[in-house]
Each structure stands twice: as structure tokens, then as C-alpha cells.
Amino acid sequence: MTTAIAIEDVRREVKILRALSGHNNLVHFYDAHEDHDNVYIVMELCEGGELLDSILSRGGKYTEDDARVVMIQILNVVSFFHLQGVVHRDLKPENFLFTSKDENSQLKAIDFGLSDFVKPDERLNDIVGSAYYVTPEVLHRSYSTEADVWSIGVIAYILLCGSRPFWARTESGIFRAVSKADPSFDDAPWPSLSSEARDFVKRLLNKDPRKRSTAAQALSECLIYCHKLVILMILKFHSQLSTAGHPWIKNYNDVKVPVDILIFKLMKAYLRSSSLRKAALRALSKTLTVDELFYLKEQFALLEPNKNGTISLENIKVALMKNATDAMESRIPEFLASLNALQYRRMDFDEFCAAALSVHQLEALDRWEQHARCAYELFEKDGNRAIVIDELASELGLSPSVPIHSVLHDWIRHTDGKLSFLGFVKLLHGVSSRTFAKVQ
Structure with a gap:
């Protein structure tokens, strides 16, 4: 360790280890000491090899x-x-x-x-x-x-x-x-x-x-699969199986999926979306499978909703503080500021599903087309309405510099003035003026 950069790298590593201490699958950090020549890091001895x-x-x-x-x-x-x-x-x-x-x-x-x-x-x-x-x-x-x-x-x-x-x-x-x-x-x-x-x-x-x-x-997906295996084994062996001591239950009972930082990024984007996009996302959320809802149910539960089944900004603050280490605590005010729209209202589970689902991740699934088509049918019944291009541009918050008629013409059906399927899918992705700037 001879360069200032190398020394700084080790100091950063010590800072991270101090901040993250306490997880069962993280090497235990005891202390660090620095002299004129070296930085000494005292950590848990792991004798089992790599x-x-x-x-x-x-x-x-x-x-x-x-x-x-x-x-x-x-x-x-x-x-x-x-x-x-x-x-x-x-x-x-x-x-x-x-x-x-x-x-x-x-x-x-x-x-x-x-x-x-x-x-x-x-x-x-x-x-x-x-x-x-x-x-x-x-x-x-x-x-x-x-x-x-x-x-x-x-x-x-x-x-x-x-x-x-x-x-x-x-x-x-x-x-x-x-x-x-x-x-x-x-x-x-x-x-x-x-x-x-x-x-x-x-x-x-x-x-x-x-x-x-x-x-x-991904952790949630693994646990869903393990839970299914346990249920299948119970059904198969019934009284012959001592479920309390079975390795599947022993290994995974204590594993808890933590709050996913992605849901706050998605919620932030949702809260800043137009009413039209929120309606489209609500329609898409109604097409989610049981397994896809499992992850969202876990995340919603981690935010500790009130007895009436809703969450507020205070719930989110409490959940973040509960899960925060020294590494995260200083960033909590920034998180809460980005979700400030929840300060004066509450969000139920149905709206949370719309706010916290990732359109991009759903798009990567083989069944995306089915998701999108089913969602569009629901949107047609509940949220689609006649809308002129100028109104759509205003709804999306597009700037006057965007050539709206050339970029939005295929968003609206010419037969009845309602949002087309193509427009619906683009709306789900959260288009913005920045997106349209690339078209010009």
C-alpha cells in the first residue's frame, strides 16, 4: 500500500464494514487500526474455505x-x-x-x-x-x-x-x-x-x-419456490413428514426479504405521473399473477400499514428507520422528500401495486404481451376516454417545443379519439419531454 488512492480505498472499505455490521451472511468486522505503514483490519475467522x-x-x-x-x-x-x-x-x-x-x-x-x-x-x-x-x-x-x-x-x-x-x-x-x-x-x-x-x-x-x-x-422468487416445495412434500408424505424439523423449513424460516429500494424509486415516479398514466398502471397491476403479487404483498407488509390497510409517509419513515444501518440513516430525509406527495394522503394495497410494479421487468417476461393486452382491455372499460392530441400533450406535460402531432398521432385511435394500444404501452413506460426530444 504505497499510494494515497490505495490508502483511501482501504479506509473506505473499513467505513463500509463498520456501517454494514450485523448481518448473518456478512463477515463480522471487529475493529481496524492504522499506523504509519499499514491499515490492520480485524475480522471473523472463516475456516471453511471459498x-x-x-x-x-x-x-x-x-x-x-x-x-x-x-x-x-x-x-x-x-x-x-x-x-x-x-x-x-x-x-x-x-x-x-x-x-x-x-x-x-x-x-x-x-x-x-x-x-x-x-x-x-x-x-x-x-x-x-x-x-x-x-x-x-x-x-x-x-x-x-x-x-x-x-x-x-x-x-x-x-x-x-x-x-x-x-x-x-x-x-x-x-x-x-x-x-x-x-x-x-x-x-x-x-x-x-x-x-x-x-x-x-x-x-x-x-x-x-x-x-x-x-x-x-430474486430472493423472494427463491423463497416462493421453497415454500411450494414444502407444501408439495407435506401433501405427498402427510403424516410421515415431520415438517417442523425438515431442512427446507429449517433453512428458510428465518430468511426475511428486506425492503427493496426499487419500490421507492418506482413510487416516486408514480406519484409524479399524470392521472392518465396512473390509471394505466392500475389496469396493469390487476393482471399480476399470484407469484408476482407475493413480492408486492411482502413489500407492503414491511411498510407496516395501519389497521385500515393503508400506508402513509410516516409508515415509510418508520420502516426505513427500522431497517437502517449507519450507512443508510443519513439518506432517509432524501427518500422521504422524494415521496412528499404522500404527506397528506394514504395509499392502499391496490394503489401500491400500481405504484411499485416495474413495467420494464414485466416487459422482460414471456407473458408480457398477455399482461399488456389484458391491461388494455381493463383500461378500455374503466379508464379510456376520448382525448385530443393537444389534451394528451398537456396530460403528459410536454413542452411547446415538442412536435406533438408528429410524435403523438399513433397514440390515439382515429375512429373514436381514444388511446390506442400502442399509446397505452408507451404511457405505461412513463414517456416524458426528454423522450420526445430524441425524436426531433
Whole structure:
């Protein structure tokens, strides 16, 4: 450690470790001391070795069940430090250690040397991390916490099939593959794995960070699947199964999905939307499946709604304070200011679903067309009305400089003056003057 930058990097790592202490899947930080030559960091001893060693000892791949155990632990801790505003930037099997030589022991995330603090709307631009696990947006120098989720997707891919999703002989070749190639799900063992496993990895390895699952969402998906397995086993074995001591229940009963920082970004955009877009989002929310609603129900419950089933700005404040570490506490006023529209009113679960759903993530699903068509039919019955182009432009808050007739003409049906399906889908995505500026 000879440069001022290197010294500052270690000091930042110590600051992050201090701020994040307390999670079961995070290496325990005790203290740090600095003299004229070195910074000494005292941390928990993990004697079980790296996750990478475990992968190699198994001949390169895990069973789906064993991979799920690993994924739940990784997603649990990553969703925790994402909520606190920390991005790791170097997630890989070498940076997860088992606490003991028993592979059923806990995994601990380590090595925050490349980590940094990031605000919800902030984008980082440093190209850091390990080549095989780096995400396309890091290479494009504009990224946030979604970059960690991509790295988790690479780890999941390796766990399940024993090979890397992107490979080349040189670093530049790896970067080209990450940017342009798609991971293969055709070669063995992928055809023999469950569709749930393939879909799970695909959602993590989506090149568009807006369509990628968050760590909290991916954790929720894992837990839904585990709960279903437990129910199936109970039905299958009935009295022969002692459910209280079953490994599925033992392993996952204590895992709780944390508040997802994404919902506050989505709620902020919703509260600032036009009444027309809010109506469109409400229609879309009514098409969500039971599994998609499971995540939103969990998030709504974490905000501790009142007995009448509604949340206010005060509920959100209490939930944030309850989950905050030193890393996050100073940012809570900024969060609350962005949701100030809730100061004088309350939001029920139905509206929360409309506010907290991600159109981009739904768009990445195979059933997106079905979602959109069903939502449009509902919108036709409840919210669609005749609207002239000038009124639509005003509703969207477009500036006078936008050539509204040339860019909005296909939004409205000429037969009855109502919003077309194309206009409805564009409205869902939250178009703005900035979007139309690109058309000019």
C-alpha cells in the first residue's frame, strides 16, 4: 500500500464494514487500526474455505437444491447492503467464505475493497471488478446496484452447469462476449434442469438493468419456490413428514426479504405521473399473477400499514428507520422528500401495486404481451376516454417545443379519439419531454 488512492480505498472499505455490521451472511468486522505503514483490519475467522473451492470439489456443479441454498444466502446479504446504499462491485465465488469446513455452515460475504456508497438515482462510472463477473453497464461506465445482481447471475449459472456464461482467452474477448453474446441454455445440463432454474438465471443475466430482477426480488422468487416445495412434500408424505424439523423449513424460516429500494424509486415516479398514466398502471397491476403479487404483498407488509390497510409517509419513515444501518440513516430525509406527495394522503394495497410494479421487468417476461393486452382491455372499460392530441400533450406535460402531432398521432385511435394500444404501452413506460426530444 504505497499510494494515497490505495490508502483511501482501504479506509473506505473499513467505513463500509463498520456501517454494514450485523448481518448473518456478512463477515463480522471487529475493529481496524492504522499506523504509519499499514491499515490492520480485524475480522471473523472463516475456516471453511471459498465457495469456489466447494464448486471445484463437486466437479464443477451443484444440484438445484444445493444451488438454491447458496443463492438464498448470497441474495439475502446483497439485498441487505443494497438497501443500505452499498454496491459491492466484485461479487464472485472467491468472495464468499464458509464459516467452517462443514458445507452446511453459513456463507459470509467478504472483500469490500472495491465497494462504494451509491444513492438511488446515482450512476457510477469506474470500470472495476473481475472480468468474468462484470456487467455490460459497467463496461459502458454507467451503473448502480444492478451490477451486483448480474454478478450473482453469473455465479448461479456456474453453480448449475459448471461453466462460465461468458468466456474468451483474453480480457478484451470476455468483455466483448459480456456486451454482445447471450449465455447458452441449450447445452447439458440445462435441458435437464427445471424451467424455474433457467428462468431465474435469465432474469439475473438480462443485459438491460431496468429489466433485471433486484436482489430482493430474486430472493423472494427463491423463497416462493421453497415454500411450494414444502407444501408439495407435506401433501405427498402427510403424516410421515415431520415438517417442523425438515431442512427446507429449517433453512428458510428465518430468511426475511428486506425492503427493496426499487419500490421507492418506482413510487416516486408514480406519484409524479399524470392521472392518465396512473390509471394505466392500475389496469396493469390487476393482471399480476399470484407469484408476482407475493413480492408486492411482502413489500407492503414491511411498510407496516395501519389497521385500515393503508400506508402513509410516516409508515415509510418508520420502516426505513427500522431497517437502517449507519450507512443508510443519513439518506432517509432524501427518500422521504422524494415521496412528499404522500404527506397528506394514504395509499392502499391496490394503489401500491400500481405504484411499485416495474413495467420494464414485466416487459422482460414471456407473458408480457398477455399482461399488456389484458391491461388494455381493463383500461378500455374503466379508464379510456376520448382525448385530443393537444389534451394528451398537456396530460403528459410536454413542452411547446415538442412536435406533438408528429410524435403523438399513433397514440390515439382515429375512429373514436381514444388511446390506442400502442399509446397505452408507451404511457405505461412513463414517456416524458426528454423522450420526445430524441425524436426531433
